[in-house]
Amino acid sequence: MHDIVQDYYGRQLKSSSDLKTDACCDASAIPNWLKPLLANIHPEVLSRYYGCGLVCPPLLEGCRVLDLGCGSGRDVYLLSQLVGASGEVVGVDMTEEQLQVANQHLNYHVDKFGFNNVTFLHGYIEQLEELNLEPGSFDVIVSNCVVNLSTDKGAVLRGLHRLLKEGGEFYFSDVYADRRIPDALRTDPELVGECLGGALYWNDFLALTESSGFRDSRLMESRPLEVTNPALSARSGSVRYYSATYRLFKLAQLEKDCEDYGQAVVYKGSIPGSPHEFILDERHIIEKGRVFPVCGNTWRMLSETRMGPHFDFIGDFSQHFGLFPGCGREIPFLDGQRQSDGASKQCC
Numbered sequence: 001m002h003d004i005v006q007d008y009y010g011r012q013l014k015s016s017s018d019l020k021t022d023a024c025c026d027a028s029a030i031p032n033w034l035k036p037l038l039a040n041i042h043p044e045v046l047s048r049y050y051g052c053g054l055v056c057p058p059l060l061e062g063c064r065v066l067d068l069g070c071g072s073g074r075d076v077y078l079l080s081q082l083v084g085a086s087g088e089v090v091g092v093d094m095t096e097e098q099l100q101v102a103n104q105h106l107n108y109h110v111d112k113f114g115f116n117n118v119t120f121l122h123g124y125i126e127q128l129e130e131l132n133l134e135p136g137s138f139d140v141i142v143s144n145c146v147v148n149l150s151t152d153k154g155a156v157l158r159g160l161h162r163l164l165k166e167g168g169e170f171y172f173s174d175v176y177a178d179r180r181i182p183d184a185l186r187t188d189p190e191l192v193g194e195c196l197g198g199a200l201y202w203n204d205f206l207a208l209t210e211s212s213g214f215r216d217s218r219l220m221e222s223r224p225l226e227v228t229n230p231a232l233s234a235r236s237g238s239v240r241y242y243s244a245t246y247r248l249f250k251l252a253q254l255e256k257d258c259e260d261y262g263q264a265v266v267y268k269g270s271i272p273g274s275p276h277e278f279i280l281d282e283r284h285i286i287e288k289g290r291v292f293p294v295c296g297n298t299w300r301m302l303s304e305t306r307m308g309p310h311f312d313f314i315g316d317f318s319q320h321f322g323l324f325p326g327c328g329r330e331i332p333f334l335d336g337q338r339q340s341d342g343a344s345k346q347c348c
């Protein structure tokens, strides 16, 4: 699998336009505030972008960030500007040709930005412990269309969990499938190289995050992918693929489900670029000044992370009111009304 991927990204692909899906070609998805930063990046680096989403969470200034499978460095150079001179970005990739392009343009970006806060490392994301990076030393870890290519996704998640600080997050875009992908497709070199063959069934992904130490994964955005190459599309049959961006917080006290403790938060409107509302995830769009009821997990994601100073917090964990309405899973038991109308007599 590593050889197939290194050959695909090191030798076969020359630019984003060689890809056979629309995974990384959604130019409209780049927000206006990022466009000037993208314009500072060397054209060759931009042309070799093979990501499938945007991995730029807010509040990065001064952060230490790790990019898993950084390729030729587009996101590293974007993040370098966002963390600024007091922050640091480390990119890791296993394909020499990709890193060569990234390193070749290092001085170009140092001159443009006026500081050097970037390092590229050669290595495997399943073996992060080999890279001598200090455990618990990263505020944010990102990855753009890479985890699907990994031969041991559990090792990747466990390894990066170890490198994150408590309160840090893994913010990443990847490809998922609507079902478990049949073996014949999982080993098809072209489908693997195009980030389709190795895509996880979304529900297996959620189970894997839990067993790797992350609870309550939050979806930022998703979109269906179109396989634009007719031969690949035919081979894929009925499998549907999606590109999705998730954020996984390293917070030891997160619970499996969203529990209701009667808490609420108020956004101060102070996060740069988000004066009117803050988007924690696709289901939590928090307007400035509004008392916004939250579950215990959301409370911790906001209060025990770098977002904390930008919110006021109402309540505590002293009283529990059951599952948070509409957020956790619905209560599986029939209520008294329905039990007495005969439904309870049916077994199984």
Ligand SMILES: C[S@@+](CC[C@H](N)C(=O)[O-])C[C@H]1O[C@@H](n2cnc3c(N)ncnc32)[C@H](O)[C@@H]1O
Pocket (backbone or CB within 6 Å): 005, 006, 009, 048, 049, 050, 051, 052, 068, 069, 070, 071, 072, 073, 074, 075, 092, 093, 094, 095, 098, 123, 124, 125, 126, 143, 144, 145, 146, 149, 150, 151, 195
């Ligand atoms: C689809 S490209 C994405 C590159 C980059 N993130 C971007 O957005 O342009 C996948 C990259 O992940 C790297 N990669 C795949 N599997 C890897 C692994 N197990 N360890 C390290 N790098 C890996 C490949 O070498 C390739 O550069």
